[in-house]
Amino acid sequence: xxxxVDITKKLGxxxxxxxxxxxxxxxxxFGLSGSGKSVTLKCIAGIIKPDSGKIELNGKxxxxxxxxxxxxxQKRNIGYLPxxxxxxxxxxxxxxxxxxxxxxxxxxxxxxxxxxxxRFNLNFxxxxxxxxxxxxxxxxxxxxRALATKPKLLLLDxxxxxxxxxxxxxxxxxxxxxxxxxxxxxxxVSHNKxxxxxxxxxxxxxxxxVCSVVCDIENILTNPATATQALLTGxxxxxxxxxxxxxxxxxxxxxxxxxEYNHIAIKAKDIKFNxxxxxxxxxxxxxxxxxxxxxxxxxxxxxxNTKPLxxxxxxxxxxxxxxxxxxxxxxxxxxxxx
Amino acid sequence: MDLYPLFNSIxxxxxxxxxxxxxxxxxxxxxSKAHRILKVSFDVIFTLPLVLPPTVIGxxxxxxxxxxxxxxxxxxxxxxxxxxxxxxxxxxxTTVVIFPLMYRTARGAFQSFDTIISDTAKTLGLSNTYIxxxxxxxxxxxxxxxxxxxxxxxALGEYGATxxxxxxxxxxxxxxxxxxxxxxxxxxxxxxVKWIVINIIISAVVLLIINLIESRYYNNKEPFxxxxx
Amino acid sequence: MKRLFSMxxxxxLICLSGCSKTSESKTELIVFxxxxxxxxxxxxxxxxxxxxxxxxxxxxxxxxxxxxxxxxEGASCDIFISASQKPMNEFEYIIEESRFDLLExxxxxxxxxDNPKNINSFEDMVSHLNSGDILLAIGNSDVxxxxxxxxxxxxxxxxxxxxxxxxxxxxGSNAKEVTTQVSENLVDCGIVYQTxxxxxxxxxxxxxxxxxxGDVIYPAAIINTTSDIDVAVSFLDYLKGDEASQIFKNxxxxxVS
Numbered sequence: 001x002x003x004x005v006d007i008t009k010k011l012g013x014x015x016x017x018x019x020x021x022x023x024x025x026x027x028x029x030f031g032l033s034g035s036g037k038s039v040t041l042k043c044i045a046g047i048i049k050p051d052s053g054k055i056e057l058n059g060k061x062x063x064x065x066x067x068x069x070x071x072x073x074q075k076r077n078i079g080y081l082p083x084x085x086x087x088x089x090x091x092x093x094x095x096x097x098x099x100x101x102x103x104x105x106x107x108x109x110x111x112x113x114x115x116x117x118x119r120f121n122l123n124f125x126x127x128x129x130x131x132x133x134x135x136x137x138x139x140x141x142x143x144x145r146a147l148a149t150k151p152k153l154l155l156l157d158x159x160x161x162x163x164x165x166x167x168x169x170x171x172x173x174x175x176x177x178x179x180x181x182x183x184x185x186x187x188x189v190s191h192n193k194x195x196x197x198x199x200x201x202x203x204x205x206x207x208x209x210v211c212s213v214v215c216d217i218e219n220i221l222t223n224p225a226t227a228t229q230a231l232l233t234g235x236x237x238x239x240x241x242x243x244x245x246x247x248x249x250x251x252x253x254x255x256x257x258x259x260e261y262n263h264i265a266i267k268a269k270d271i272k273f274n275x276x277x278x279x280x281x282x283x284x285x286x287x288x289x290x291x292x293x294x295x296x297x298x299x300x301x302x303x304x305n306t307k308p309l310x311x312x313x314x315x316x317x318x319x320x321x322x323x324x325x326x327x328x329x330x331x332x333x334x335x336x337x338x
Numbered sequence: 339m340d341l342y343p344l345f346n347s348i349x350x351x352x353x354x355x356x357x358x359x360x361x362x363x364x365x366x367x368x369x370s371k372a373h374r375i376l377k378v379s380f381d382v383i384f385t386l387p388l389v390l391p392p393t394v395i396g397x398x399x400x401x402x403x404x405x406x407x408x409x410x411x412x413x414x415x416x417x418x419x420x421x422x423x424x425x426x427x428x429x430x431x432t433t434v435v436i437f438p439l440m441y442r443t444a445r446g447a448f449q450s451f452d453t454i455i456s457d458t459a460k461t462l463g464l465s466n467t468y469i470x471x472x473x474x475x476x477x478x479x480x481x482x483x484x485x486x487x488x489x490x491x492x493a494l495g496e497y498g499a500t501x502x503x504x505x506x507x508x509x510x511x512x513x514x515x516x517x518x519x520x521x522x523x524x525x526x527x528x529x530x531v532k533w534i535v536i537n538i539i540i541s542a543v544v545l546l547i548i549n550l551i552e553s554r555y556y557n558n559k560e561p562f563x564x565x566x567x
Numbered sequence: 568m569k570r571l572f573s574m575x576x577x578x579x580l581i582c583l584s585g586c587s588k589t590s591e592s593k594t595e596l597i598v599f600x601x602x603x604x605x606x607x608x609x610x611x612x613x614x615x616x617x618x619x620x621x622x623x624x625x626x627x628x629x630x631x632x633x634x635x636x637x638x639x640e641g642a643s644c645d646i647f648i649s650a651s652q653k654p655m656n657e658f659e660y661i662i663e664e665s666r667f668d669l670l671e672x673x674x675x676x677x678x679x680x681d682n683p684k685n686i687n688s689f690e691d692m693v694s695h696l697n698s699g700d701i702l703l704a705i706g707n708s709d710v711x712x713x714x715x716x717x718x719x720x721x722x723x724x725x726x727x728x729x730x731x732x733x734x735x736x737x738x739g740s741n742a743k744e745v746t747t748q749v750s751e752n753l754v755d756c757g758i759v760y761q762t763x764x765x766x767x768x769x770x771x772x773x774x775x776x777x778x779x780x781g782d783v784i785y786p787a788a789i790i791n792t793t794s795d796i797d798v799a800v801s802f803l804d805y806l807k808g809d810e811a812s813q814i815f816k817n818x819x820x821x822x823v824s
Contacts, residue, residue, distance in 0.1 A: 047457040073460035086458040090476040099472070100462035149462055405752040406680075422753045423702055423737060505748065507702070510734035523632065523709040523740055 003027075003153060003185050007043055007053030007063070011036065016050075016209040026179075026186040027214075028196040030232055031206035037189040038083075040206070041155045044187065045080045046073035057153055057185075079146030079154040083161060085138045087130035087145075093117070094126045097145045112148055120144040120178065135163045136171055143178060152184045159188070160195055172198055193232045205229050226338050227263040235335065236268040236297070236310040249309045250302025251282040253334070263337040268297055270333035271311040278328025284309065285324050300327065339529070342509050343517040344536060346425055350500075350513065351493035354432035355440075359486050362440035367470070370448040381445070388438035392498030395434055399503050403430060422503050425511050431499035436489040443485025447478035484551050491544040494537070593623045594798050597643055599634040600626060601650035601711065601785065602743045603672065603760045607818040608648075611811050615802070622798055630741035632709035638790060645793040646803065648785055650742070650760075651711035655786045665799075666788040669806060671821040673761040674715045674780055677769040679752040686756050688773045693723045695755075699733040704748040704757035707738040712745065716758045718780040762819040784823065 006019040016036040020027075029037045042048040044055055046062065049070060055063040057078070062071045073080075088096050097116055101109045117126050120140045125133055133141065139159060146154060159175070160168045176199065179186060190196050196203055197217065204214045207228045217232075224230040230238050239248035241264050246252050253264070272278055284300035287308060291297070298319055300309040311327065313319065369380045387395055403410045403421040410421050421427060451474060459469045475482070497515040504511040506520055514537050521530035600608055605628045612624045627634065627642075631649040638644050638660050648669060649655050655666060676689055684701050686692050695701040706713030720727065730736055739745040742760055746767045749757035756772075760783070764771050787806065789799045805811055812822040 042457075045457075045461050047460070073457070074463045074465065076461070077463075078461055080458055080461040082454050082458055084454070086452070086455045088455065088459070088473050088477075090473065099464065102463050145462065400751055400753070420753070422751075423748075505704070505737035505739070505753065506707075507734055507737040508731045511737070519740070520707055520738060524707055525709070 002058065003044065003187065004054070004056040005040070005044060007040070007050035007055060009036075009039060009043065009048070009050045011039060011209065014209045016040065018204075018206065018209075018211040020204045020211055020214040022185055022187065022202070026188060026200040026202075028188045028190055028200040028203040029206055030190060030193070030196050030203050031228060032231075033191055035206045035228075036209040037191075037206050038157050041080075041157050041187065041189050044153070045078050045155055046071060046076050047080075077149075077152050079149060079151035081139075081142050081146055081154070081156045081159060083158045085130075085142035087138055087141055089130050092127050092129055093122055093133070093141050096130070096141055097148055100145055100149050103149070116144040116148045136167050136174075139163070139171065140174075140178075143175070147178075147182060154179075154182060154184060154186045155189075156186065157189045158191070160190075160192070175199070193234060196232065203232065205232065224265070224335060224337065227265070230263070230265040230335060230337055235265045237271075238263060238265040238337070239307050248307040250284070250306035251280055251329075253280060253331075261336040261338055265335040265337055266309075266329060266333060268295075268310040268312040270329065271300075271309065272328045272330075273311070273313070273317070274326055275328040279331045281326055281328040283324055283326050286319055286321055288321065289319065300325075339532065340509070343512045343514045343533070346511070347494055347513040347515070350425070350428045350432055351490050353426075354429050354436060354493045355486055355490040357429070357433050358437045358440040358489055362437055362485075362489075363444045363482060366441050366444035367448055367474075370445060381442075384441045385438045387434050388442075392431075392435060392496065392500075393502065396431060396499035396502030399430055399434065399499060403427075403503065423505050423507070423511065425504065428496075428500045428504040428511065428513065431503050432493045432496045435496050435499055436492045439492055440485050440489045443488065444478075444482050447481030447485075448474070450481075451478055480551055480554070484548050487544060487548045487551065491541055491548075494540060494544070593621055594795055595623045595625055596645050596795070596798055596802055597625045597627070598646045598648065598802075599638065599642075599644045600628055600646075600648040601631045601634075602628045602741045603650055603712070603763050604628065604648060604670075604785070605743070606766050607762070607815055607820065610818075611806070611814050614810060614814070615805060618805070619801070622802070624802075630706070630710040632711075633741070643792070644790045645795070645799045646787065647790055648787040649711065650783075650785055651714055652784060652786055653711070653714060655788060660790050660792065661788040662791050662796075663788075665803070666786055667803075667807075668784045668823040669787040670785040670815055671823055672783040672785065672819070674712070674719065674758060674775040674783055675761045675764050675771045676756060676773040676775075677746075677749050677759055677764045677771055678756045679749055679754070680770070682770060682772070683752075684755040686772060689719065689723070689775065689779070692756060692773075693725065696725060696730060696733070696735050699735055701735060701755040702737060703735055704737050704739055704745045704754040706742055706745055706758075707740060710739070710741055712742045712758065712760060713738070715775070715780040715783060719758065719775055722779045765819045785820075 003022045009016040016039055018036070018040050029040060031037050039048060043050045050063065050065070052065040053063070054061070057076070061069050062076050063069060088099070091099065094113060094117065098109060098113045101112055104112060117123060120143065122137070122140060122144065125137055130138060160171060163171060172195065188196070188200055200217065202214065202216050203220065204211050205226070205228055207226060220229050221233050224233050227238055237249070240262060241247045241253065245254050247264060282302060284302050286298055287301050288299040289296065290299060296313055297310040298313055300311055319325070365380070365384065369377055400422065401407050405411060405414050405420045405422065413419060413421055456469050456474060459473055495515060497519070500513060501516050506512055506516045514533055518530050518533050521533065598608070608626060612626070615622070615624060631651065631654045634647065635654040635658065638647065647661060655661060676686070676692055678686055684695065686695060686701070692703065696703065705716040708714060708717060737748070737754060739748060742763055745757045746759050746763045746769065748754050749759070749769055750767050761771070761774065787803060789796060789803070793799050815822050
């Protein structure tokens with residue numbers, strides 16, 4: 001059960017060059033907007049034709065530019081869920097699911113259709129039209145429609161980006177449930193690290209059209225190598241560093257590792273307050289205090305031209321806005337990134 | 339009152355609209371998927387009759403279909419029928435004149451159709467033919483039908499090119515528009531006015547239908563996919 | 568972009584300068600004449616320009632009925648030449664004293680090249696009309712050539728209603744339209760002026776005589792709203808003169824005076 005992708009495609013300013021092989025059930029394609037994730041997905045689905053390369057699903061060649069093989073999407077047996085679900089607006093929920101079941105005998109079609117409506121909890125909306133459904137319901141219909149055709153691979157393009165934050169968590173759980181019974185591969189596209197963490201076991205990070213690493217999430221969490229990977233880990237402070245050691249945050253590093261790297265990252269909890277033995281110390285002004293999902297952060301700025309730095313603090317310590325404090329960072333806590 | 343012009347005008351308009359519909363919708367569909375240069379070239383060529391004076395179109399049609407000229411002569415030699423001065427000669431003129439209306443409306447409808455829907459349909463295993471008839475056309479139908487009704491209205495009012503290629507033969511090639519002109523020329527204002535009233539009523543009814551179709555499109559709960567686009 | 572803009576301005580200025588070529592010293596004479604006189608009068612105008620360079624002739628050629636309506640609706644006009652007496656009769660816009668018969672024309676039956684329906688005379692035409700197997704192009708009753716045609720039909724005792732119902736007649740709105748329909752082989756035969764038949768090089772198979780439609784006379788008159796009566800009189804005199812008469816004869820007209 002695996003997908004092998006090795007393709008190139010010229011897209012306007014940059015060239016997409018992606019190579020990865022999935023070896024788990026759920027793989028994420030993680031990257032910033034515009035990095036080429038959705039295009040990769042469409043190439044796998046057969047909607048976009050790559051310039052060159054090869055795509056294989058469970059050993060079957062879907063696309064091979066050298067051998068001139070390009071299976072049309074109809075023959076790839078892949079389920080595809082675009083970002084806005086692409087439900088057929090002129091058909092009811094029931095017909096949306098029913099119409100894709102062309103490979104079954106008419107007698108079976110109705111049974112399978114009913115089964116999926118039941119399983120995805122769509123009984124009450126079966127006769128409604130897509131524009132009458134909520135976002136969550138639409139997602140369930142799209143998923144049911146795709147899974148009812150028993151595809152070998154499921155492609156999900158940012159499935160939660162069109163939903164409210166409140167719904168997201170519930171729907172993530174729903175989706176985990178619904179996907180449990182699916183025994184094919186899943187490739188997820190997302191720019192949200194939390195989704196990636198909760199739904200996938202391995203991740204392919206795409207930056208500027210190039211796939212930089214494919215591995216289990218654990219590896220990235222402990223050892224991010226690029227700025228995008230660092231984003232994935234949840235590190236709060238990431239910035240550029242120039243070859244004199246000057247960071248966007250406003251402090252300078254004079255470590256030996258400079259020159260090979262152009263970004264650094266620091267966890268908010270690794271910025272120490274008033275610590276005299278730190279490798280790097282500097283003065284910063286408290287611009288604000290914010291709270292993000294039960295973590296308290298101080299927003300620090302060195303001067304008005306520098307990038308804000310987030311520093312963790314506990315409720316016990318009292319800090320006043322606009323006051324200056326001295327902070328320190330240890331070299332060992334700094335992640336050097338490309 | 340001899341009602342032949344009414345019957346003839348409606349007959350010609352219906353047939354022309356059907357032809358323009360079939361050719362217009364299919365060419366619009368394929369051209370909306372074509373390469374940019376092809377798209378622009380065809381758009382210009384197919385829109386030309388809209389901006390050319392109908393007399394220019396009439397002239398060109400006579401030069402092509404007239405019995406002395408290439409196509410007309412060929413036809414006459416093979417089938418012994420002249421393509422001009424018959425009631426159905428007007429169909430050539432009217433179809434050419436209304437084609438741009440049908441083509442551009444259909445083009446606009448197909449262009450604004452989100453292809454992600456048809457792409458997703460393909461991944462479900464649906465054939466391109468199924469997708470065109472059961473998904474694309476139903477979704478685009480309001481725009482296309484409005485275009486067809488507009489084309490019919492325009493066909494009903496065609497005068498210049500029609501008069502040149504079909505002439506005015508009472509009871510044979512007379513249409514409402516050519517009849518009104520002849521009645522005015524021979525000083526029969528009374529009868530001309532009667533025809534004018536009939537023409538206005540028909541046109542008003544047609545425009546009312548277009549309005550109804552469009553208001554259903556806008557006032558009805560807008561399809562979800564339209565908003566996202 | 569700037570270069571394109573200045574080129575457009577230049578083009579517009581050239582066009583405008585071309586428009587203002589009419590110098591104030593020239594007198595304009597507007598002549599409304601039957602469409603059958605198009606070629607002959609245009610020819611005459613060129614000669615006249617050499618003799619009287621300070622007079623600018625402007626023509627409006629159309630069917631006499633249309634021209635009469637235009638004058639009634641207020642169009643500027645100095646001279647009116649009609650293809651039959653009817654438009655001139657009881658026409659309050661003309662100066663009666665200036666009216667005279669200028670030319671004579673003939674009505675002819677013409678056929679397209681190769682005469683596909685083998686019509687060789689008016690009698691042939693009549694019998695074909697009665698059996699309903701030809702398409703004949705004629706002018707409508709507002710057009711003088713159409714009026715003369717109706718008289719020919721009368722002469723042969725043809726019933727107009729029956730003819731219309733048979734679908735054998737197609738009506739053109741001026742003589743030139745009928746001529747074109749014959750030359751383009753859109754119809755089987757047509758009834759046009761001798762002069763139009765000659766200009767369009769159509770095959771004439773028969774000519775109507777006086778009993779069939781009377782004399783085909785073209786009267787001319789000065790319109791009473793003319794701005795310069797002397798210039799108008801002078802031009803009409805020229806038309807009666809030898810030089811103009813010769814040109815008219817070349818086209819197939821017979822000068823009356």
